[in-house]
Amino acid sequence: MWREVQGSKNWENLVDPLDSLLRSEIIRYGEFVAACYDAFDLDPNSKRYLNCKYGKRSMLSEVGLGESGYQVTKYIYATPDIINHVFPNNISIGSSCGKWIGYIAVSNDEETKRLGRRDVVVTFRGTVTIPEWIANLMSSLTPASLDPHNPRPQVKVEAGFLSLYTSNEDKKFGLGSCREQLLSEIGRVVNKYKGEELSITLAGHSMGSALALLLAYDIAELGLNTHDDHTVPVTVFSFGGPRVGNSGFKERCEELGVKVLRITNVNDPITKLPGVFLNENFRVLGGKYEVPWSCSCYAHVGVEILLDFFKMHNPSCVHDLGTYLSLLKCPKRLHVQKEEDIDFINKAKEFVISGLNFNAALQWKNAAMNMVNMVQSQRT
Template sequence: MAQATYDSYNSDDNSKIGGNCKHVMDELFSRVGLHKGRAKKKYIVTKYIFASACSWLFEKDTNWMGYVAVSTNEAANSSDHERRDIVVSWRGSHNVLEWMDDLEFWLKLAHLIFGKNIEDDEKFEVHSGFLIYIYLVCNNKSNFCKSAREQVLDKIIRLMNKYEDEEINVAVTGHSLGATLTTLSAVDIAQNIFNRPNTLVTAFAFASPCVGDSAFLVTAAALPNLRILRIDNRHDLVPNLTPCFVGFT
């Protein structure tokens, strides 16, 4: 489901739908081959996520960044499932501005993610390129002027309200840049939306650079409803790149 974001992204600058998804929501899983696997008749895509990458040297550029899917009634009521699953999947870097944002290594405060219930002297800092220039940025010149964060949280709240009488779990996944957004959004969801004891947020982060400092790590790890599985290939340099810079854990 993470790979589906790469397979579905239209990177052709000459295409009329360049920077968008190649497929309509109803066909995404079948067009990338997931209809033969776990997603067959079990999940439907309910939201496309658009994110704006930006740099102080260039204009903002808004592109398709992933999707939100939810399990079907058939899957949620099956004997081997018995819960409603929500999946958030993030795409990895694919254009110049996104690569530039990957290199914005300085740390920025992440109080917005951890909400208002924090002490004034607590400092949770994360990679500024991932947080400020992609996850939180808004592009008023785009039809999708809400930040990626707002789009995802708004959709999850809507799904929570729709299935309020059911047990709900959330899985967030992505690769590389998508993995950093996976970590940020999973922490955000667990901290600010899912406060029910029987609701679990699970992140599957593939080849993720380090996202934040030790305070971010400790605080995220202490959230009782959050689990993060970080998957790396042994010889991949990207997951080991950001620790070379001061402050990352």
């Protein structure tokens, strides 16, 4: 059954209605993602500011997951160079040095026996720092070109996400790019347990789900999940995730067998971006120019579980991971009637702008306003 829960049959007959075992697994992986937020140090006066508050051995225990049956093997840092591209005159709006963005954990022997396989989990938090917000506001497609032997120019992804994944600006600590850290550790772990039944599970929230999908594609494209004619399943659990690439990226992920389960809120504007207009639903002249245009259109990947929890006192809840998990834990509340729709867009504007939270950022305030205005135009 674990293979079906991991998407071997594209979650056929498990999504509608939502299977109880699948629901519990979604919650379990969602809690691993929530740990990224709980352990992230946001105190500017702390020596661990914008890094993990705890050591690898104690982190899961410190955030309440000490009985999860997993052990953290590596912390992951992202070193975006977004600021240098957007602000060539070196306007100081924040450091571009490496920030703790997630971790890799492996199930222990007891949990492996319970699950029926050795599970390698990679989790990513969502947007917190200024460069990450800027990356979220970018919307240009660029070739992924992650396999040097076969760059596949038709496979394109969002430039900001790709930069977060591949940039290596923090050379002082010798960390390497986010991608290099991830591929190195995953290769090591898979090789260590290659004689066992394995699964690779990637989970993230918001921007983190975009990184999870990029990593899943990268692993499969490079064949890191294939050993002795045996393919290790690669599964992504995406919470409130945006679109990541074009239709060529979507099709290639499907060809490679990457399984993606997207848990989304119908009222979450982040899941509509990028590609509010040019997306998988776009058609030109009845489809006559559908193929040429498809390379410029964003497309979601995978199977969607669409939630509806609009009736919230605080509009920020529409994208909050805690709300996603709370409602999944209460199945009777998964589908809530929409109410007070008129005031949503104005409140969402205030939420997006306040999330940026940095001084002298008028141009990014305007960008955020434009982003939500696009969402409004789509809703109408």
